[in-house]
Structure formats: C-alpha cells, structure tokens
Amino acid sequence: MAGLAAAFGSGAMTNTNAGMEYSDCIFVIGSNTTEAHPIIALRIKAAVTKHGANLIVADPRRIELTRFATAHLRQRCGSDIMLLNALMNVIIVEGLHNKAFIAERTENFDEFWQVAQAITPEVAQLATGVPADDIRRAARMLGAARRPSIVYAMGITQHATGTDNVKALANLALLIGGIGREATGVNPLRGQNNVQGACDMGGLPSVFPGYQRVDVPELRAKFEKAWGATLPDKPGLTVVEILHAAAAGRIRALYCMGENPVLSDPNSNHTREALQHLEFLVVQDIFLTETAEYAHVVLPTASFAEKDGTFTNTERRVQRVRKAVEPPGEARQDWEIVCDLARRMESASPTRTSSAPEGRTPRDMHYGHPSAIMAEIASLTPSYGGISYERLEKGSLQWPCPTQDHPGTPFLHKDKFARGKGRFHATPFREPAEMPDAEYPFVLSTGRVLYHFHTATMTRESAGLDELYPGGDIQINHDDADTLGVEHGELVEVASRRGTVRAKALLTDRVPRGMVYMPFHFREAPANVLTIDALDPVAKIPELKVCAVRLTKLPAPSEAVTA
Numbered sequence: 001m002a003g004l005a006a007a008f009g010s011g012a013m014t015n016t017n018a019g020m021e022y023s024d025c026i027f028v029i030g031s032n033t034t035e036a037h038p039i040i041a042l043r044i045k046a047a048v049t050k051h052g053a054n055l056i057v058a059d060p061r062r063i064e065l066t067r068f069a070t071a072h073l074r075q076r077c078g079s080d081i082m083l084l085n086a087l088m089n090v091i092i093v094e095g096l097h098n099k100a101f102i103a104e105r106t107e108n109f110d111e112f113w114q115v116a117q118a119i120t121p122e123v124a125q126l127a128t129g130v131p132a133d134d135i136r137r138a139a140r141m142l143g144a145a146r147r148p149s150i151v152y153a154m155g156i157t158q159h160a161t162g163t164d165n166v167k168a169l170a171n172l173a174l175l176i177g178g179i180g181r182e183a184t185g186v187n188p189l190r191g192q193n194n195v196q197g198a199c200d201m202g203g204l205p206s207v208f209p210g211y212q213r214v215d216v217p218e219l220r221a222k223f224e225k226a227w228g229a230t231l232p233d234k235p236g237l238t239v240v241e242i243l244h245a246a247a248a249g250r251i252r253a254l255y256c257m258g259e260n261p262v263l264s265d266p267n268s269n270h271t272r273e274a275l276q277h278l279e280f281l282v283v284q285d286i287f288l289t290e291t292a293e294y295a296h297v298v299l300p301t302a303s304f305a306e307k308d309g310t311f312t313n314t315e316r317r318v319q320r321v322r323k324a325v326e327p328p329g330e331a332r333q334d335w336e337i338v339c340d341l342a343r344r345m346e347s348a349s350p351t352r353t354s355s356a357p358e359g360r361t362p363r364d365m366h367y368g369h370p371s372a373i374m375a376e377i378a379s380l381t382p383s384y385g386g387i388s389y390e391r392l393e394k395g396s397l398q399w400p401c402p403t404q405d406h407p408g409t410p411f412l413h414k415d416k417f418a419r420g421k422g423r424f425h426a427t428p429f430r431e432p433a434e435m436p437d438a439e440y441p442f443v444l445s446t447g448r449v450l451y452h453f454h455t456a457t458m459t460r461e462s463a464g465l466d467e468l469y470p471g472g473d474i475q476i477n478h479d480d481a482d483t484l485g486v487e488h489g490e491l492v493e494v495a496s497r498r499g500t501v502r503a504k505a506l507l508t509d510r511v512p513r514g515m516v517y518m519p520f521h522f523r524e525a526p527a528n529v530l531t532i533d534a535l536d537p538v539a540k541i542p543e544l545k546v547c548a549v550r551l552t553k554l555p556a557p558s559e560a561v562t563a
C-alpha cells in the first residue's frame with residue numbers, strides 16, 4: 001500500500017464495506033471480488049441491481065462480476081498504467097475532472113499531467129488491447145459519477161510496477177474528487193482475515209505498531225523505554241528478500257510462523273534451495289506443511305477457533321474472536337509460544353539482557369490473557385489508543401480510535417489527507433519484468449478460486465471443498481487449445497525459465513488468447529514453480545501476476561508407454 005501512502009499519507013481502505021452499496025459508479029480493477037471477497041461482491045452487486053450504479057470491471061479475465069458490469073475493459077496483463085492514464089486523459093480532455101477538489105485539496109497535478117497527456121485512448125489501445133471507444137465510455141462514467149468507488153486487489157499490486165499502479169489509481173481518485181466522503185473512496189481489499197491487523201501491529205520490516213517508523217528516533221525511544229530493550233534503527237527485509245538472503249548465506253536462521261513459502265512464494269525451486277541453506281528453521285503452524293519438511297523444529301499451534309484474540313478486517317474494524325474449542329494435542333496459542341521463547345532467550349543470553357538501555361530492565365513478556373496485550377498496544381499505538389477488550393465486548397471499533405470515548409472512524413481523509421494535501425504522481429508505463437517471446441509465448445497469471453485458500457493447508461482438509469474443486473488445473477482459451485491440440489481435461493506441461501509443472505487443461509473463454517491462468521493452491525501443480533521473483537522496487541511485492549510460459553501437450557498415457 002506504499003502507493004496510497006505516498007498519495008494520501010495512509011495506505012488503508014478509506015471507506016466502509018457497507019457504504020459501497022450506495023456508490024453510483026464502482027470501478028473494480030484487478031479484484032476477482034466474487035471469489036476472493038464474496039461479501040463485498042454482494043454489496044457491489046446490490047449497488048448495481050438495487051440502486052442502478054454503473055460497474056466498470058477492468059480485468060484481463062472474464063470474471064463472474066463482469067455479468068453485472070456496464071463495461072468490461074479487458075486489458076493485457078501488466079498494462080494497467082496505460083489503461084489508467086488513458087482513462088484520466090479522457091476525463092481531463094473532456095473537462096470532467098473535479099477542478100474545485102483538485103485546487104483545494106491536491107498538489108503536483110502538473111507533473112502528473114506531463115505524462116498522462118500523451119496517453120490518448122488510441123495510444124493505450126495499442127498497449128492494452130482495450131478498444132479506444134470502450135476507454136472513452138468508461139472514462140465518461142467515472143467523470144460523471146457523484147459517489148465513485150475504486151476497488152482493487154492483487155491484480156493491481158502483484159506487479160514489478162505495483163506501487164506505480166496504485167499511485168495511478170490514487171491519481172484517478174484525486175482527479176474525480178472520489179475520496180473523503182461516504183460511499184466514495186479508494187478501497188484496497190485486504191487478503192487474509194487479519195492481514196490489516198498484522199500490518200497495524202508492525203508485521204512489516206520498517207515500522208512498529210501503528211506504522212510508527214523504526215528510523216524515527218523519538219518513536220523508537222518510546223518503544224525502547226516500554227520494552228526495556230535496544231531496538232533496531234534500520235528497516236529489515238521483506239519475505240522474498242529474506243529468502244534471497246538465505247540462499248546467499250546472509251540469513252542463517254528463520255522462524256516461520258503461519259506462512260507456507262514453499263507453495264506461496266514465487267520461484268519455488270529457488271525457495272526450496274534457500275530453505276535448504278538455512279542453519280536453523282523453525283516452523284510454527286497448525287498443520288505439517290511443505291515448508292515444515294525443511295524445519296529443524298516444528299511448533300504445533302492453535303487455530304483461530306481455539307483461541308481468544310482480535311482480528312482487524314479490511315475496513316480497519318477491530319473485532320473480538322472467541323475460543324470455541326480446545327486445541328488438540330500439544331498445540332498451544334501462538335502468543336504463548338512466542339512469549340515463552342522470548343523469556344527463555346532472555347535468561348539464556350546475558351548479551352541480550354545487557355542490550356537493554358542503561359538503567360532499564362527488559363520487559364518481562366508475561367501476559368495473563370490477550371486483553372493484557374491489547375492494553376499494551378493501546379498504550380503505545382495512537383490509532384488503537386481507545387481500544388480495549390472491555391469496549392470490544394460491546395461491539396467492534398474502527399481505527400483511528402485514539403481515546404476511550406472516541407467512537408472510531410468509519411472513513412478516512414474527510415476534510416484533509418493524513419499527509420495534508422493529496423499528491424498526484426507522474427506514472428509512466430513500464431513493461432512487466434518478463435514478456436512473452438518466441439520461446440515462451442504465453443502470459444501466465446496466477447491467483448485464487450472460490451473453493452480454496454492459498455496453499456490449501458486448511459481447505460483441502462475439507463472433503464467437500466476438495467470434491468467441489470479438486471484442482472491442479474490451468475485455464476486455457478479454446479482457440480489456443482485447438483492450436484496446441486489439447487482437449488479439456490488433458491494434462492499439459494507448463495514450462496517457464498524457472499521450472500516445469502504438469503496441469504490439467506481447463507478450456508474456457510474466461511482467459512483471452514495468449515493468456516493462461518493457474519490457481520496457486522495445489523501442490524500437485526504448483527504455480528509458483530513457474531512464477532518470477534522480480535520485485536516492485538518500493539513495496540517489494542513479487543510480480544505474481546505476469547510471467548512467460550510455454551505449453552506442451554503431453555503424450556496420452558498409452559503413447560507414453562510405447563515411447
């Protein structure tokens with residue numbers, strides 16, 4: 001969300017999920033909302049069917065939501081910036097931009113326009129494959145909207161240009177004044193149920209809880225005082241960087257908690273190599289994963305249903321989670337394991353203890369209950385300052401909630417942006433790291449299906465889900481399949497510069513010619529063996545949505561025997 005932070009000063013979703021229903025024009029780009037966020041998708045559909053909103057879907061694939069769309073823009077993978085610059089070009093050329101909003105609440109328009117003015121719909125048609133007239137039609141809908149909402153997800157961010165893609169969307173919101181009011185805003189749909197909470201709590205390499213930067217001395221001093229320890233003053237590494245560093249021998253030990261990188265990180269062969277390089281790997285999980293096979297120690301832990309705590313959802317809403325069943329076997333709560341480990345490291349290591357700033361004793365990480373952890377969060381994190389278990393017992397709260405009597409904040413940036421003025425950014429187009437060529441002629445994109453969750457450690461434990469969607473498939477356009485001589489259900493070999501997998505051909509018009517799509521859920525056809533580990537230079541997110549592959553029809557089993 002670095003792109004939004006650069007534009008607005010904060011990277012979270014600006015509105016509420018419920019508000020989406022009252023938007024009069026919803027622009028969904030790079031979000032397969034029906035399959036990945038089904039409840040929000042219901043709001044979007046209600047906006048269209050109950051209140052007559054326009055829905056513009058920009059997605060290379062024909063996703064389910066396109067059935068409700070007034071316009072479907074089918075851009076080539078990785079060409080989003082071209083499409084967005086052209087939409088904004090039309091809005092400005094036709095005078096549909098919100099001049100008062102731009103004058104009062106934004107800055108840096110000229111620099112942005114220097115780049116966007118050359119991107120006419122005709123120029124964009126060449127790069128995106130979207131007809132110029134469709135771009136004009138969609139731009140007019142956006143320009144005319146009174147309560148526009150922008151919705152995006154991984155189709156926008158999982159690119160080597162992910163941060164620029166988001167900046168381009170922020171530009172669009174500023175241009176049409178589509179932010180800071182009810183039922184209008186920029187909505188990055190978060191993924192895991194508590195990924196917002198994990199980021200809020202400092203689960204990022206550069207910040208303490210509440211996005212307080214590690215490299216700001218006063219903020220660091222506050223945490224050092226509270227925790228009685230010397231804390232790092234430089235940002236650490238991100239996931240993919242950690243594995244690169246492990247492969248290079250610069251990271252020697254790894255504690256992997258609730259993550260299955262062997263299946264979820266790009267370029268799996270390289271990931272496996274990196275894990276093999278580690279001198280010490282701990283995996284803390286609710287199941288024995290593909291990653292746990294490389295572990296020296298596996299710590300079994302309790303699942304969400306077996307513990308108390310909170311989740312913070314995509315609209316910044318902090319909600320109580322209550323233990324429903326006892327954890328099985330030796331499984332313990334994640335927080336208890338971490339605290340125990342920290343305490344033992346403390347007593348085992350005199351150097352660690354003496355790293356506490358002079359005159360301070362290291363904080364004993366002993367908490368009786370998760371509510372005590374929340375009290376500490378509130379004392380150190382201004383945006384959570386007024387949040388306590390006592391209040392959460394009565395209902396959820398949306399941060400910022402700075403004080404005990406603050407009601408919480410449904411939408412952000414009402415009168416001014418977190419950074420003051422909203423900032424336009426110039427977003428010139430760059431191609432994806434790897435484009436199709438004669439040797440690898442297809443574009444591979446990857447993502448999800450409704451029935452499975454990520455590396456499917458949990459969903460494939462459910463016989464019903466596994467039966468509904470057994471998986472291991474690749475979506476191929478009918479015409480491409482004809483050319484390759486591949487029938488529906490046959491196995492094909494899919495190869496990229498990084499590896500080869502076998503997958504079942506699912507013939508469909510959901511993907512256009514020249515593009516194939518694989519869910520990354522299935523260990524028997526692991527999409528990430530193929531994907532590229534090129535990173536966005538700012539957010540360090542990998543380019544999981546575009547790489548180049550070659551498809552080969554496999555000989556039928558009988559031929560294989562004689563061959």
Ligand SMILES: Nc1nc2c(c(=O)[nH]1)N[C@H]1C(S)=C(S)[C@@H](COP(=O)(O)OP(=O)(O)OC[C@H]3O[C@@H](n4cnc5c(=O)[nH]c(N)nc54)[C@H](O)[C@@H]3O)O[C@H]1N2
Nearest residue numbers: 030031032036077078153154155191192447448450453454
């Ligand atoms: N059922 C289910 N739901 C989930 C999850 C799950 O695993 N299963 N995971 C959760 C998580 S953590 C996340 S992050 C979210 C992800 O939610 P989404 O981002 O909505 O899901 P994806 O399937 O990754 O991809 C979204 C869309 O991007 C499109 N796309 C591909 N290439 C491009 C491109 O170049 N440009 C654009 N604009 N679009 C492109 C794809 O066609 C796809 O329709 O889902 C969450 N919800």
Ligand SMILES: Nc1nc2c(c(=O)[nH]1)N[C@H]1C(S)=C(S)[C@@H](COP(=O)(O)OP(=O)(O)OC[C@H]3O[C@@H](n4cnc5c(=O)[nH]c(N)nc54)[C@H](O)[C@@H]3O)O[C@H]1N2
Nearest residue numbers: 258259260264284285286303304446447454455457520544
């Ligand atoms: N090709 C491709 N790759 C992708 C993506 C893509 O679109 N395409 N999307 C990326 C995205 S957005 C995401 S979010 C990642 C997800 O990648 P991961 O986070 O690696 O995937 P999960 O399967 O959700 O793994 C979570 C692990 O946590 C365990 N777990 C569940 N509950 C608990 C708990 O309470 N405590 C502990 N300790 N463990 C628990 C699960 O068993 C599982 O092993 O995948 C990324 N990888």
Ligand SMILES: [Mo]
Nearest residue numbers: 190191192195
């Ligand atoms: Mo995600």
